[in-house]
Amino acid sequence: MTVSPRALLRRVILRNFKSIGFCDVRLQPLTYIVGPNGSGKSNFLDALHLVRDALNSSLDNAMNERGGLAEIRRRSSGHPTHFGIRLEFELPDGRAGHYAFDIGALKDRGYEVLNEECALGEAGQGPRFKINRGEVKACSETTFPLVTADRLALVAASGLAAFRPVFDALASMGFYNLNPRLMRELQKPQEGRLLKPTGENIASVIGHLERVAPGQQAIVKEFLQSVVPMVQGVERKQVGPMETLEFLQEMAGARHPWRFLAQNMSDGTLRALGVLVALFQGNRDYAPTLVGIEEPETALHPAASAALRDALVRASAQTQVLVTSHSPELLSDPDLSDDALLAVSSVGGSTHIAPIDPASREAMRQHLFTAGELLRLNQLVPDPAIVSQQSARQAELFGGSEV
Known part of the structure; x- marks a missing residue:
């Protein structure tokens, strides 16, 4: 196995998560999740986001933020079901592994893992643990911390050197649905190591990059100029006890760029900056293992799509990137591989996620159509044969990895 310089999420299996009855998909360093609005693209990302939130705060907080178990688990034939998630990954040292859990309801409206x-590693040979309802059933380590059925044991196990790399990889994922209104407001100074999901601490993140990663800041500036040519740069600006962003913008006839605070900038400019900061926020001390972005093309002029696509490709060389989109312009790249696409559809309220169908795959490989052109023709759909196979032979959440 070749050694990767970063962790990669290779395979995701979901069962009864929101609108997704079952899915089993492989991910690339850059994966586009494509489908119409309301098809369930966001639910796929949110399953990964839930894992990240549960590891960084608590399972209880992660579930309550989503309305509780009743809003998370999918109802099958009118009956409540438990939901489950399995993630297969490759760590920076080349070791393959998996992490999985399922959650069910208790009679008192509570829940339990x-x-x-x-x-990790070859079956039965590397670090491992298996827990059932808060009881350790198997473990490779001589000691294991106390666990309970209302929490994910990986949080406690992160104190053991054997499982710390798994915790770090999954807890360092970042997910973004950027909100220009929050980015525009004055912000309290915050810890700026990682951009928050809606961009509400972007001024602190820009300040952090200015101090510890000027090279990454330069990349953000370079791509921002490509997406919004009039903008010459952006800096953190202190305003009393608060902070905001200050943009340098070229003005006709002016010798030097004019300065504008974030409150004067358009939604498109702020969203573009947020996307670029999410992609290139990594520095020598910390970098997200995966960045998931909801519809990065929103509020951008279609002409900016090529620059945005170039940014996604460049970022994916260092950080795994997942993007939801229904933009033909963003996907209009003749070099885009069909393996980088997952198509999403909704049938009877159930979300199906799979590689694109064989006809569209062949059209892309023969360079007859780009993915964007196929999307305009409503031809980017999940392969029905794979969807049928997934439904008929659902992979197990627990057991050996296939990375």
């Missing part, structure tokens, strides 16, 4: 499993 029914099963939780983590394994």
Whole structure:
């Protein structure tokens, strides 16, 4: 196995998560999740986001932020079901592994982690643990911290050197649905190591990059100029006890760029900056293992799509990138591989996620159509044969990895 310089999420299996009854998909360093509004693209990203939130705060907080178990688990034939998530990954040292859990309801409207499993390396040979309803059933380590059925055991296990790399990889994922209104407002100075999901601490993140990663800041500036040519740069600006962003903008006849605070900038400019900061926020001390972005093309002029696409490709060389989109312009790249696409559709309220169908795949490989052109023709759909196989032979959440 070749050694990767960063962790990669290779495979995701979901069962009964929101509108997704079941899916089993492989991910690339850059993956586009494509489908119409309301098809369930966001639910796929939110399953990964839930894992990240549960590891960084608590499972209870992560579920309550989503309305509780009743809003998370999918109802099948009118009956409540438990939901489960399995993530297969490759760590920076080349070791493959998986992490999985499923959660069910209790009679008092509470919930419990029914099963939780983590394994690294060859089956039965590397670090591993298996837990059922808060009881350790198997473990490679001589000691294991106390666990309870209302929390994910990986949080406690992160104190053990054997499982710390798994925790770090999954807890360092970042997910973004950027909100220009929050980015425009004056912000309290915050810890700026990682951009928050809606961009509400972007001024602190820009300040952090100015101090510790000027090279990354220069990349953000370079791509921002490509997306919004009039903007010459952006800086953190102190305003009393608060902070905001200050943009340098070229003005006709002026010798030097004019300065404008974030409150004067358009939604498109702020969203473009947020996307670029999310992609290139990594520095020598910290970098997200995966960045998931909801519809980065929103509020951007179609002409900016090529520059945005170039930014996504460049960022994916260092950080795994997942993007939801329904933009033909963003996907109009003759060099885009069909393997980088996952198509999403909704049938009877159930979300299907799979590689694109064989006809569209072949059209892209023969360079007859780009993915963007196929999207305009409503031809980017999940392969029905793969969807049928997934439904008929659902992969197990627990057991050996296939990375």
